[in-house]
Amino acid sequence: SPLDLEQCSLQVLEPEGSPSWSLLKLLGDRGCTVMELAESLQALEHTEALRCLSYSGIKIVVQPDSQAVLSGQVVKLCCWATGHPFVHYQWFKQEKEIPHGNSPELVLSPVSVKDSGFYICRVNSESSFMFSRWARLEVCEFQDTAHGDLMGLPENKLCICVQPRPQNLTVGDALVLECGAVGNPIPHYQWFRNGFPLANGSKNVYTVTYVDVEHQGTYWCHVFNDWEDEDSKKVEVIIGKEFFYNCDMSFSLCVFAATDKVALLIGNMSYWNHPQLKAPMVDVYELTSLLRQLDFKVVSLLDLTESEMRNAVDEFLLLLDEGVYGLLYYAGHGYENYGNSFMVPIDAPNPYRSANCLCVQNILRLMQEKQTGLNVFLLDMCRKRNEYDDTILILDALKVTANIVFGYATCQGAEAFEIQQLGLANGIFMKFLKDRLLEDKKITVLLDEVAEDMGKCPLTKGKQALEIRSSLSQKRALTDPVQQSTSSAESLARNLQWAKAHELPESMSLEFQCGVQIQLGFAAEFSNVMIIYTRIVKKPPEIAACRAHITDFPLNLDVDPKEANKGTPEETGSYLVSKDLPKHCLYTRLSSLQKLREHLIFTVCLHYEYSGIEDTMDERKEVNVGKPLIAKLGLHHGFKTKNCPQACCMPGYPFHNPVESSPEAAEYSIPSHCQPNSCPGVYHPNCACLASITQPETCSCNGTSRILASRHEVQHHSPTVGKSNVPVETTDDTVELEFFLSDSLSFSEQR
Numbered sequence: 001s002p003l004d005l006e007q008c009s010l011q012v013l014e015p016e017g018s019p020s021w022s023l024l025k026l027l028g029d030r031g032c033t034v035m036e037l038a039e040s041l042q043a044l045e046h047t048e049a050l051r052c053l054s055y056s057g058i059k060i061v062v063q064p065d066s067q068a069v070l071s072g073q074v075v076k077l078c079c080w081a082t083g084h085p086f087v088h089y090q091w092f093k094q095e096k097e098i099p100h101g102n103s104p105e106l107v108l109s110p111v112s113v114k115d116s117g118f119y120i121c122r123v124n125s126e127s128s129f130m131f132s133r134w135a136r137l138e139v140c141e142f143q144d145t146a147h148g149d150l151m152g153l154p155e156n157k158l159c160i161c162v163q164p165r166p167q168n169l170t171v172g173d174a175l176v177l178e179c180g181a182v183g184n185p186i187p188h189y190q191w192f193r194n195g196f197p198l199a200n201g202s203k204n205v206y207t208v209t210y211v212d213v214e215h216q217g218t219y220w221c222h223v224f225n226d227w228e229d230e231d232s233k234k235v236e237v238i239i240g241k242e243f244f245y246n247c248d249m250s251f252s253l254c255v256f257a258a259t260d261k262v263a264l265l266i267g268n269m270s271y272w273n274h275p276q277l278k279a280p281m282v283d284v285y286e287l288t289s290l291l292r293q294l295d296f297k298v299v300s301l302l303d304l305t306e307s308e309m310r311n312a313v314d315e316f317l318l319l320l321d322e323g324v325y326g327l328l329y330y331a332g333h334g335y336e337n338y339g340n341s342f343m344v345p346i347d348a349p350n351p352y353r354s355a356n357c358l359c360v361q362n363i364l365r366l367m368q369e370k371q372t373g374l375n376v377f378l379l380d381m382c383r384k385r386n387e388y389d390d391t392i393l394i395l396d397a398l399k400v401t402a403n404i405v406f407g408y409a410t411c412q413g414a415e416a417f418e419i420q421q422l423g424l425a426n427g428i429f430m431k432f433l434k435d436r437l438l439e440d441k442k443i444t445v446l447l448d449e450v451a452e453d454m455g456k457c458p459l460t461k462g463k464q465a466l467e468i469r470s471s472l473s474q475k476r477a478l479t480d481p482v483q484q485s486t487s488s489a490e491s492l493a494r495n496l497q498w499a500k501a502h503e504l505p506e507s508m509s510l511e512f513q514c515g516v517q518i519q520l521g522f523a524a525e526f527s528n529v530m531i532i533y534t535r536i537v538k539k540p541p542e543i544a545a546c547r548a549h550i551t552d553f554p555l556n557l558d559v560d561p562k563e564a565n566k567g568t569p570e571e572t573g574s575y576l577v578s579k580d581l582p583k584h585c586l587y588t589r590l591s592s593l594q595k596l597r598e599h600l601i602f603t604v605c606l607h608y609e610y611s612g613i614e615d616t617m618d619e620r621k622e623v624n625v626g627k628p629l630i631a632k633l634g635l636h637h638g639f640k641t642k643n644c645p646q647a648c649c650m651p652g653y654p655f656h657n658p659v660e661s662s663p664e665a666a667e668y669s670i671p672s673h674c675q676p677n678s679c680p681g682v683y684h685p686n687c688a689c690l691a692s693i694t695q696p697e698t699c700s701c702n703g704t705s706r707i708l709a710s711r712h713e714v715q716h717h718s719p720t721v722g723k724s725n726v727p728v729e730t731t732d733d734t735v736e737l738e739f740f741l742s743d744s745l746s747f748s749e750q751r
Helices: 002-013 019-029 034-043 047-053 147-152 279-293 306-318 360-368 428-433 443-455 489-500 629-633 641-646
Strands: 059-062 067-070 075-078 080-082 088-093 105-108 117-124 129-131 135-140 159-162 167-169 175-178 180-182 188-193 205-208 217-224 229-231 235-239 260-267 297-302 324-331 334-337 340-343 374-380 404-408 417-420 467-470 508-511 517-526 529-538 543-551 586-590 601-610 617-624 707-710
Touching: 002 019, 034 047, 067 180, 075 135, 167 175, 175 235, 260 279, 260 306, 279 297, 279 324, 279 428, 279 517, 297 306, 297 489, 297 517, 306 360, 306 489, 324 360, 340 360, 360 374, 374 428, 404 443, 428 443, 443 467, 508 617, 517 601, 529 543, 543 586
Parallel strands: 067 135, 167 235, 260 297, 260 324, 324 374, 374 404
Antiparallel strands: 059 080, 075 105, 088 117, 117 129, 117 135, 159 180, 175 205, 188 217, 217 229, 217 235, 334 340, 404 467, 417 707, 508 517, 517 529, 529 586, 543 601, 601 617
8 A cells, every 4th residue: 555655665764674674574464476566567577686686597506417437337417507496307317207317416336338328408497497417327348357356447437348369360350349438528549550649549449340451550449538548568460471571473462661760851932032931831831740750860961052952952862772662852932843843942043044943854864873772752842934045954764663752732733832821831731631641541542542631622622633653563661660680881871961951959057157047958849040149047135127138149140139049939930840949039030050160169148137226238159050950961052063973953064974975864955836826814824724813712721711722833034033913812701601713813834
């Protein structure tokens, strides 16, 4: 009544009075329910007061966990929820309601194999309901596990109950390896052979229906969940009788092996007279890491001039010998004329010709002379024709060694691309190659699968396709073991030569007169790129502040002082090894170490201030670290004429003796009418094969939008450097992946 409301409102005059509380008490005394109050407030459209009366919805605070258990154990699935006024539970197995499964805990005791499956709990209150997440229950029944063994298993802990067993099989048998584990959360499995993860090896049973000698090796299973991981026992699987292949053999089961594995990786990016590239640095770094896992001795080099490339190839040839697996990878500008592929050094003129470049086929001929066991060439470069090069090289016929594999990043007459994006970039070829390189398969089979992967990417359709050329007649793989019967003089020489090219200076500590101590450390990013990091490890208390930096590097290293002594490796341009370097240092990146003619000598400068004194004091120390990494091999020298017969095509050394003519090679001029015409509509002065560029469809090969840039550029008759007509465009849109080509993107002839 109005009188009641007036009496409630007068409560505001009381020291601790509340009109609202008084009204609510009055309604309660007269038997008014919360529902009636809510209806009244709703009629009055008093939403703020209604919110105070509303109940929070159902909230599941404990979700059931997926788990793997042994048959006979006790299993408990838990689901706990809150809600008003109270909640009810109902458990389901798949879509079927579980009888008496109406409590927060579902207990299965003892559990059996038929209880395996997916479980879910429905929680409901008077006006709403909610489902828990699905929980997978995997019940294992192992024949060799005694029932009494179940008592010793730790509750919810990851534990391998069944270990794989060694097997001795013959070709054609079935291989079945089993590993059984229990745990909460549910365990996952990954099988390994000889240290490499196996495709289709993500189940607890690994099966090969028809084994061959290539399946022989050491197997084990890595079992893991969100909290723990454990490896099974390592077991040997032997297929037939084992022979290591050292000579021609017929009707024998063979496990092929190398006497050694050597790889030369060259990535050219910083061209003097041609467009710059981004991807070779990342490609060479990632390939180096993968090949080292396969026991290759790797020499990785960035940005080499013509003479440096020739000398690097010479050093590579010195590492080869009978039975050695040799691999050459090149990423950079290139071209192909009349079946011969040419790698372009960073100092190549504009335009360049074969005399300025290295001929890959001639390197192969020199590798064959070493009687290598396998010759692999991975060429990530364009293969378009160079119309400025009118030289036809007639090389000696290659030997029939049946051990040659060429993996071209693109088809003959086509371009190779790199993915342009913010930060690091990959070439298209390496993006797909790195995912399969560690697989234990014949190298040609592996490259076939890389080609299939590339073919599924809409980004490359009609523009780039992997081409494989091979004469390989044996099942040789990059994963083949290294088998050396004795340490021959040649083997020792190879190891010494390779070790020389990878020797880093030892870490050192410098003590200054003021008592400050500075530590110098060294890390290799590539065989010709080194990181120097410095940090102050000791400072006397009387010194208020001090800082140090390194300077006075040899001029031929061309170190930009603005890029030295940075707070992070990324600021120096070193994005690839930053995670492996110590923190809180100053970093300096030294590239092109092959240009170092003398010992690497630099100065460490220390600036410090004493407490209470404003003047800054200075001390300097000269440091000599010798010739680090590849600098020991002297690649900076002009081409080694003493090794002329083992060199690649070059202007001063054609394929004939300066004194006595030889038919090893000859040069012929191409009539001008045989040269290609220009292509209208696209800035492509020497190609008639590309009329327009269309926008490709979405590609699922990566999660960031990017564009393709060609390893292929314009050459002008003028020696001045023209700007690349390949725009670099990126986007940070990671929600919807879009690969696209800009309308202004154009391609030009690689020479």
